[in-house]
Amino acid sequence: MKLKFSAISLNSCNGCISTLTCLDVFLNLVKSAEIVYFPFVEDSYPYTIKEEEELEYSDVTLVEGCVTQKDEEILLKKLRKASKKIIALGACAMFGGIESLSQNARKDPLSKIIEIDGAIPGCPPPENVLGASILSLIEGRNLPETNRNLCAVCDLRPKLEKFKTIRVDKLQPQKFPTSCFLDENVLCLGPVTREGCDAKCIKVGLPCEGCMGPPNGLDYTANVINFLSTLELSEKLRTYEGIIFRLRRPRT
Numbered sequence: 108m109k110l111k112f113s114a115i116s117l118n119s120c121n122g123c124i125s126t127l128t129c130l131d132v133f134l135n136l137v138k139s140a141e142i143v144y145f146p147f148v149e150d151s152y153p154y155t156i157k158e159e160e161e162l163e164y165s166d167v168t169l170v171e172g173c174v175t176q177k178d179e180e181i182l183l184k185k186l187r188k189a190s191k192k193i194i195a196l197g198a199c200a201m202f203g204g205i206e207s208l209s210q211n212a213r214k215d216p217l218s219k220i221i222e223i224d225g226a227i228p229g230c231p232p233p234e235n236v237l238g239a240s241i242l243s244l245i246e247g248r249n250l251p252e253t254n255r256n257l258c259a260v261c262d263l264r265p266k267l268e269k270f271k272t273i274r275v276d277k278l279q280p281q282k283f284p285t286s287c288f289l290d291e292n293v294l295c296l297g298p299v300t301r302e303g304c305d306a307k308c309i310k311v312g313l314p315c316e317g318c319m320g321p322p323n324g325l326d327y328t329a330n331v332i333n334f335l336s337t338l339e340l341s342e343k344l345r346t347y348e349g350i351i352f353r354l355r356r357p358r359t
């Protein structure tokens with residue numbers, strides 16, 4: 108029997124779904140699955156639903172973006188009832204993501220509203236991670252995970268000294284880094300972020316901002332707070348909420 112598949116966007120830039128539609132494996136998905144809802148590739152985008160309306164059943168529903176308004180919350184709850192698995196697609200769905208930089212009051216990750224069954228990380232998810240995840244979903248396997256953090260695959264890692272208190276007073280480097288950002292007093296979230304992005308930001312001279320989330324489903328917010336507490340943060344950075352804007356706890 109064909110997999111019944113849906114993909115829905117909430118408040119987002121559509122970067123995650125766009126990435127999905129550009130993958131080779133997307134053709135496998137379209138051929139092997141029965142598409143129940145996929146407004147992004149239909150004329151029905153953006154998708155809304157009336158409160159009394161019921162949704163058709165899906166085996167897997169990918170949800171991109173975060174919840175900013177009541178209509179999205181209603182849709183998400185209906186999707187939860189109608190789906191065997193709900194998978195958060197990308198950093199906005201997982202944490203609020205870059206959308207959380209907005210001053211709008213509400214930018215809730217999916218898990219604040221419903222229980223989710225997994226997540227595909229990234230902003231947008233790297234093609235290899237997204238492709239492997241989609242294949243796993245098609246074949247009924249668990250989503251791929253990793254125990255490794257970004258430092259484990261980062262070319263700058265060997266220069267990081269152990270057991271020294273690291274002072275961090277910058278969010279961006281002054282010059283292209285030749286050693287670990289932390290050695291240059293620049294905040295990098297690589298130690299608490301899962302690998303899988305091929306360290307793209309590091310390679311172009313930017314520190315990790317954590318959009319891949321934690322290794323193996325750990326509590327990212329708690330991990331980041333623990334990590335920050337091991338650093339000697341400058342007064343300015345201690346009060347800068349944007350450090351963990353992509354992964355802060357849902358507002359209550």
Ligand code: SF4
Binds near residue numbers: 196206229230
């Ligand atoms: S996670 Fe990134 S790419 Fe995906 S919708 Fe949010 S901002 Fe766009």
Ligand code: SF4
Binds near residue numbers: 261
């Ligand atoms: S902290 Fe950042 S720059 Fe340093 S090794 Fe880890 S990922 Fe690389």
